[in-house]
Structures are given as structure tokens and as C-alpha cells.
Amino acid sequence: MSDDTSNHSGPAGRTVSREIRLASRPSGWPTAENFELAETEPPAPGEGQVLVRNLYMSVDPYMRGRMNAGKSYVPPFELGAPLAGGAVGQVVESSAPGLAAGDLVLHGYGWREYAVMGAGEARKIEEIPGVPLSAYLGVLGMPGLTAYVGLLDIAAFKEGDVVFVSGAAGAVGSLVGQIARLKGASRVVGSAGSQEKIAYLTGKLGFDAAFNYKTGPVRRQLAQVAPDGIDVYFDNVGGDHLEAALDAFKPYGRTAMCGAVSVYNAAEPVPGPSNLFLAVGKRLTLRGFIVGDHSDRMPAMVKEVGAWLRDGRITFEETVVDGLENAPKAFIDMLRGANTGKMIVRLVH
Structure with a gap:
């Protein structure tokens, strides 16, 4: 980690920061034209505030929903304003x-490259030997907490369960499968979109x-890889994956409904599962959740997952793109499963 806290200085030593703004709301798949790269001067931090130079930033599927207008569990991104999301930075x-x-x-x-925020909006973190700082945006951050809470609390995982994970090679899914294995699942199966990812799941993970x-x-x-059925489905995809899980569930199966990436970019309404009636006879639990409601579980997650990381019992991958100007492409590629x-x-080498 570099100790360089120097500013990008403009006239009279003022800090110049680049940021990505939402230029227009996507219809269907986002394109480069929906984003705008702009320069700005962050204000000097006031009492109780800090100026932070960002080192790494996250792009996540939930951000696609915030690009749409309309009421949701979190306000939409504003047109002409910088986007927001998880970042690791250094106080300047x-x-x-x-x-x-x-x-x-x-x-x-x-x-954005620089940000001014209240001290209460920044959580101090420490470097962990051998673990990149970017891990706080993944395995030790929001995706890690999503996997941990979704599997253990929302889906009420029990030792011996058969677990199915969709989007299994992504940031959340890859952790769900590993946590299930470490917690004593009798079988862990997943889906992904390439043969390379399948090899990664069944090999390294x-x-x-x-x-x-x-x-x-x-x-x-799914019937082929889980011939005796499933107890838990961690749903990152929705659509045909949810339909398949409903068929495959044993009685009293549980779904943690985390995301539905298969429909995020649909320009028209998408029909729901045609076999939802199976939830009645099988006495299924389908429970949606938002990870922000479970921040109280972060210390437990960091303690347990951090120990697994140090012991080499859990592993993670990152796809790293350099440069703020390439953040929109990284976001679009992530939605298409390129990571x-x-x-x-x-943002900083």
C-alpha cells in the first residue's frame, strides 16, 4: 500500500478530482453513453469531516436498479450527479x-477520485498481511456480509443441507458455496456462465x-447435479434458475432471495416463475433481504471469515480494472458476467 497522500493539485494547490456521473437513465442494458466523466473541486473538509483519496472502488449488480427512476428500497441515482458505491481510500x-x-x-x-465525508460515514480499516485492501470491498465487505447473512440467517442453513447457488462464480456466490462447505453442507452445487468458471467452482472453490x-x-x-433435491437455494439470478430450484426443492426448502440479475436489464416486464404453486405443497420459505438491514452482523462475519482467510480455508478472486475512466465499462462487463x-x-497504482 502506498503512503502517498498527495493531491491532484489545480491552481493555487486546490484538489482536482474526476468523477463519474449518471448522464442518462439506461433503457435495458446500460451503455457508455449513460455515463459522463467530469472534473470537480471537492470542498475543504469542515468540522468533523475528512477528505479521502480513493484507492479502490466497487461495481455491484444492485447499482443497476439505482439507475432507474422510481421508488425502491434506496433512492435512485440523480441525473448529472456522481454515482456512489463502496470504496477504500486514504485520508488526505x-x-x-x-x-x-x-x-x-x-x-x-x-x-470518484476524492471525496469529502463526515467521520461517521468512514470506517477505519487495517491492512491484513497478505490480503489486498480491495478485500474490504469483497470478501470482508458488503458481498461477504451478503453471503454470510443470506446463507446462515435468511436461508437458515443447517449442517447436512444440499445447497444450490446461482451466479456462483461472482463475488457473493463464490463465498456462499465456500461458507456452506465449511459449515458442513452435504452437497454444494452452483451455476455459472462459462466452462472456465465451472472449472474454478469445482476446482479451487x-x-x-x-x-x-x-x-x-x-x-x-440442476436435476443432474442434485438428483436427490436441494434444501437451500441462494438466488442471485431469478428467472429460470428460480423455476428450476422450485422444482428441485425438498419439503421445507428455503430460498435466500438476494438478486435477480436475469431481469435487471429487461426493457419489458418479465413473467414470474410458472411453478410458484409448488411453494405451497412443499411448504417452502422464499425470503428476500437487503444486506444493509443486517450491518449488526458485520463484526461476526469479519471475525469468522477473516479467520478462514488467514488459515487458507477460504479463497477469493478479483477481476481488477485500472482507471476511473474505465469504471463504466467494468460495471457493464460485470453485469454481463465477464468477471x-x-x-x-x-484508482491509484
Whole structure:
């Protein structure tokens, strides 16, 4: 990690920061034209505030929903304003007790090179030997907490369960499978969109089986890898994956409904599962959740997953893209499944 806290200086030493703004709301798949790269001058930090130089930022599927207008669980991004999201940065200037220049922090003002924020919006973090700082945006951050809470709390995982994970090679899914394995699942299966990702799941991550959803019907392939049925489905995809899981569930099966990436970019309404009636006879639980409601579980997650990381019992991958100007492409590529593990944008070398 570099200790360089120098500013990008403009006239009279003022800090110049680039940021990515939402230029227009996408219709269907986002394109480069929906984003705008702009320069701005962050204000000097006021009392209780800090100026942070971002080192890494995150692009995540949920951001696609915030690009749409309309009511949701979180306000939409504003047109002409910078986007936001998880970032790891270094304090450049502080007017807040408890935070000093050089401190490393995790915060929600990504998509820009510099950000001014209240001290309460920044969580001080420490470097872990052998673990990149960007891990705080993935395995030790929001995706890690999503996987941990979704599997253990929302889906009420029990030792001996058969677990199916869709989007299994992504930042969240790859952790769900590993946590299930470490917690005593009898079988862990997943889906992904390439043969390389299937090899990654069944090799490095220790999944018992996995299939490429692009090569055949999901229902048939899930039945092949989980012939005795499933107890838990961690849903990152929705659509045909949810339909397949409903067919495959044993009685009293549980779904953690985390995301539905298959419909995020649909320009028209998408029909729901045609077999939802199975939830009645099988006495299924389908429970949606938002990870922000479960921040109280972060210390437990960091403690347990951090120990697994140090012991080498859990692993993670990152797809790293360099440069703020390439953040929109990284975001679009992530939605299309081009990443293995967490998609990260590195802002400072």
C-alpha cells in the first residue's frame, strides 16, 4: 500500500478530482453513453469531516436498479450527479477526531477520485498481511456480509443441507458455496456462465458440482447435479434458475432471495416463475433481504471469515480494472458476467 497522500493539485494547490456521473437513465442494458466523466473541486473538509483519496472502488449488480427512476428500497441515482458505491481510500486531510491523514477507511463515496465525508460515514480499516485492501470491498465487505447473512440467517442453513447457488462464480456466490462447505453442507452445487468458471467452482472453490447455464435448460442440469433435491437455494439470478430450484426443492426448502440479475436489464416486464404453486405443497420459505438491514452482523462475519482467510480455508478472486475512466465499462462487463469473483476498479497504482 502506498503512503502517498498527495493531491491532484489545480491552481493555487486546490484538489482536482474526476468523477463519474449518471448522464442518462439506461433503457435495458446500460451503455457508455449513460455515463459522463467530469472534473470537480471537492470542498475543504469542515468540522468533523475528512477528505479521502480513493484507492479502490466497487461495481455491484444492485447499482443497476439505482439507475432507474422510481421508488425502491434506496433512492435512485440523480441525473448529472456522481454515482456512489463502496470504496477504500486514504485520508488526505482531517478535521475529525479519531481519523488522521494516512488512515485507511471504507466508505460509500465511490465513482470518484476524492471525496469529502463526515467521520461517521468512514470506517477505519487495517491492512491484513497478505490480503489486498480491495478485500474490504469483497470478501470482508458488503458481498461477504451478503453471503454470510443470506446463507446462515435468511436461508437458515443447517449442517447436512444440499445447497444450490446461482451466479456462483461472482463475488457473493463464490463465498456462499465456500461458507456452506465449511459449515458442513452435504452437497454444494452452483451455476455459472462459462466452462472456465465451472472449472474454478469445482476446482479451487471445492463445489461438489457445477453447470454452465448457457449450454442447456437449467431445470435439467440442476436435476443432474442434485438428483436427490436441494434444501437451500441462494438466488442471485431469478428467472429460470428460480423455476428450476422450485422444482428441485425438498419439503421445507428455503430460498435466500438476494438478486435477480436475469431481469435487471429487461426493457419489458418479465413473467414470474410458472411453478410458484409448488411453494405451497412443499411448504417452502422464499425470503428476500437487503444486506444493509443486517450491518449488526458485520463484526461476526469479519471475525469468522477473516479467520478462514488467514488459515487458507477460504479463497477469493478479483477481476481488477485500472482507471476511473474505465469504471463504466467494468460495471457493464460485470453485469454481463465477464468477471470471476469481485469486480474491482483500481484508482491509484
